[in-house]
Amino acid sequence: MKILVPTKRVPDPDQRVRATADGSGLEDKDLYYVPNPFDLIAVEEALAIREREIEDSEIVTVGVGVTDYEKELRATLAMGADRALLVETAANLDPWNVALALEKVVEREQPDLVLMGKQAIDDDSNQVGQFLAARLGWPQATFIASFALVEGGAAIQRETDTGMESLKIALPAVVTADLRLNEPRYASMPQIMKAQRRPIDRVALEDLGVTVAPRCEIVALEVPSANRTCAFLDSADELLDALRNEEVC
Amino acid sequence: MKVLVHFEHDGGAIKRGSLSALRFARDVAEQTGGAVTGLVLGSDAGDAASDAARYVPVLVADDTALKPAIAGPHARVIADAVTSGGFDVVVGAATSAGKDVLGRVGGLLGGFMASDVVGHEVADGELLFRRPMFAGSAIATVRLCGGPQVVTVRDASYEPSDAAAEPGAITPLAVDTGSLPRDVEVTGTPPSQGGRPDVTEAQVVVSGGRAWKSSEDFETHVGALADLFGGAAGSSRALVDAGITPNELQVGQTGKIVAPQLYLALGISGAVQHLAGMRNSKVIVAINEDRDAPIFQVSNYGIVGDVYEVVPLLIEKLKAADA
Numbered sequence: 001m002k003i004l005v006p007t008k009r010v011p012d013p014d015q016r017v018r019a020t021a022d023g024s025g026l027e028d029k030d031l032y033y034v035p036n037p038f039d040l041i042a043v044e045e046a047l048a049i050r051e052r053e054i055e056d057s058e059i060v061t062v063g064v065g066v067t068d069y070e071k072e073l074r075a076t077l078a079m080g081a082d083r084a085l086l087v088e089t090a091a092n093l094d095p096w097n098v099a100l101a102l103e104k105v106v107e108r109e110q111p112d113l114v115l116m117g118k119q120a121i122d123d124d125s126n127q128v129g130q131f132l133a134a135r136l137g138w139p140q141a142t143f144i145a146s147f148a149l150v151e152g153g154a155a156i157q158r159e160t161d162t163g164m165e166s167l168k169i170a171l172p173a174v175v176t177a178d179l180r181l182n183e184p185r186y187a188s189m190p191q192i193m194k195a196q197r198r199p200i201d202r203v204a205l206e207d208l209g210v211t212v213a214p215r216c217e218i219v220a221l222e223v224p225s226a227n228r229t230c231a232f233l234d235s236a237d238e239l240l241d242a243l244r245n246e247e248v249c
Numbered sequence: 250m251k252v253l254v255h256f257e258h259d260g261g262a263i264k265r266g267s268l269s270a271l272r273f274a275r276d277v278a279e280q281t282g283g284a285v286t287g288l289v290l291g292s293d294a295g296d297a298a299s300d301a302a303r304y305v306p307v308l309v310a311d312d313t314a315l316k317p318a319i320a321g322p323h324a325r326v327i328a329d330a331v332t333s334g335g336f337d338v339v340v341g342a343a344t345s346a347g348k349d350v351l352g353r354v355g356g357l358l359g360g361f362m363a364s365d366v367v368g369h370e371v372a373d374g375e376l377l378f379r380r381p382m383f384a385g386s387a388i389a390t391v392r393l394c395g396g397p398q399v400v401t402v403r404d405a406s407y408e409p410s411d412a413a414a415e416p417g418a419i420t421p422l423a424v425d426t427g428s429l430p431r432d433v434e435v436t437g438t439p440p441s442q443g444g445r446p447d448v449t450e451a452q453v454v455v456s457g458g459r460a461w462k463s464s465e466d467f468e469t470h471v472g473a474l475a476d477l478f479g480g481a482a483g484s485s486r487a488l489v490d491a492g493i494t495p496n497e498l499q500v501g502q503t504g505k506i507v508a509p510q511l512y513l514a515l516g517i518s519g520a521v522q523h524l525a526g527m528r529n530s531k532v533i534v535a536i537n538e539d540r541d542a543p544i545f546q547v548s549n550y551g552i553v554g555d556v557y558e559v560v561p562l563l564i565e566k567l568k569a570a571d572a
Contacts, residue, residue, distance in 0.1 A: 134356025
């Protein structure tokens with residue numbers, strides 16, 4: 001079984017983001033990047049499928065972006081991926097164009113399963129998985145919480161607003177990982193060192209035959225303060241009085 | 250602009266989130282000089298179509314192949330309806346179902362999509378969307394470079410639309426069943442929920458965090474208080490991860506986004522992830538032992554104390570007031 005795991009590099013969610021002075025975008029100076037957390041869950045699940053279900057599975061991770069991406073792709077190699085592919089482009093692609101690039105990678109690699117994070121935690125679009133499935137004409141299962149290979153496909157549980165839904169899905173398919181699918185492993189120091197010496201396949205976006213056509217442009221970005229002034233109260237009575245004054249109680 | 254609204258329903262009534270999507274649709278139609286049409290998909294969908302027609306004229310795709318709702322076939326029907334009807338925009342709620350199916354519709358219609366929209370404006374005849382990024386830390390204004398456009402809106406940001414004075418017409422939409430994918434089978438659906446409303450639908454949300462030690466304690470304190478307010482019970486991610494509360498109660502970036510009139514955070518420290526899901530609530534109250542907890546920075550009122558002591562007092566006072 002061949003599993004393709006698309007990944008994205010995103011600003012570390014634990015750091016504070018700022019808008020540029022002109023409000024045109026994100027201040028990227030001094031930003032520290034990490035692999036998108038949901039994508040690491042997808043990598044972990046691919047590794048788990050290899051360990052749990054089909055031993056000779058091949059796991060290929062792919063990133064679409066700038067050369068600096070190597071660090072994040074090596075993190076997936078250190079976790080245990082077999083190969084990493086970097087689709088090189090200097091352009092900051094929107095979800096549609098990422099999906100087009102991934103579609104071409106799928107055509108080249110012919111995986112049985114595309115397993116990816118449900119969304120990237122920078123733009124929070126939650127689109128690429130669904131776009132890719134639609135482009136390929138493959139079935140999709142978004143927000144998955146469990147995955148098991150069964151006769152004729154995969155048995156999946158997915159998170160919905162009202163609880164867990166169970167699906168049986170034919171393969172090949174695109175599935176997107178939600179938070180509770182697993183807990184990604186940490187790579188050991190020797191694995192991290194070894195991954196430093198592994199080659200990363202590279203292909204230019206243009207050589208894949210993708211012509212970038214923007215679909216969504218950021219016109220302005222602001223980082224509003226959510227802070228309020230908290231009135232500290234001493235008792236339940238005071239709180240109920242305050243809520244009655246606010247007419248919410 | 251011609252706007253199509255994707256109506257989610259439970260077999261009978263239209264869901265509240267879809268009425269927020271309708272609000273967006275009506276605003277856009279009004280601002281650009283256009284019209285709104287609803288779209289209902291299902292099997293034996295007559296009741297849902299009638300409910301939808303209370304608001305707008307509706308197209309109904311009624312076919313056994315469309316139940317239960319699966320993204321593949323539903324997206325095909327929605328995308329075809331957009332194309333054949335010449336719609337400029339298709340909009341739905343940013344629910345788990347909406348993100349699943351409309352994302353795929355976006356893929357079928359060329360990728361002009363804005364997700365989780367919390368506001369919009371029309372400038373020079375063009376729609377600009379406001380949407381959160383970085384777990385709500387930033388708000389981006391985006392434009393889509395063509396169409397048809399696919400939009401999901403957050404129900405917390407758009408007041409549900411009211412019924413129209415006169416019901417709209419119901420028009421059947423032919424479904425080419427043979428062309429629909431049959432590669433996904435639903436083998437189990439979530440059990441129907443108990444008496445409490447969903448966190449996204451309630452005017453009052455009472456949420457519990459790490460301070461609660463067990464499901465029983467959560468229920469007798471957070472749950473009981475939610476019931477006294479006639480509201481919903483919510484949870485931080487920590488409690489879900491600890492197995493104390495079920496997934497669907499989780500409020501936050503990876504859970505549900507809420508903006509009720511009143512949000513009570515009981516024993517929640519206020520991780521960025523959680524704040525992203527509730528910081529737009531009208532009045533926020535926090536009760537926490539740690540005066541420096543970040544939750545207080547986004548709260549209107551706070552009590553520094555042990556939730557196991559303060560919450561029973563609150564319950565007692567509310568019961569006394571009700572009596």
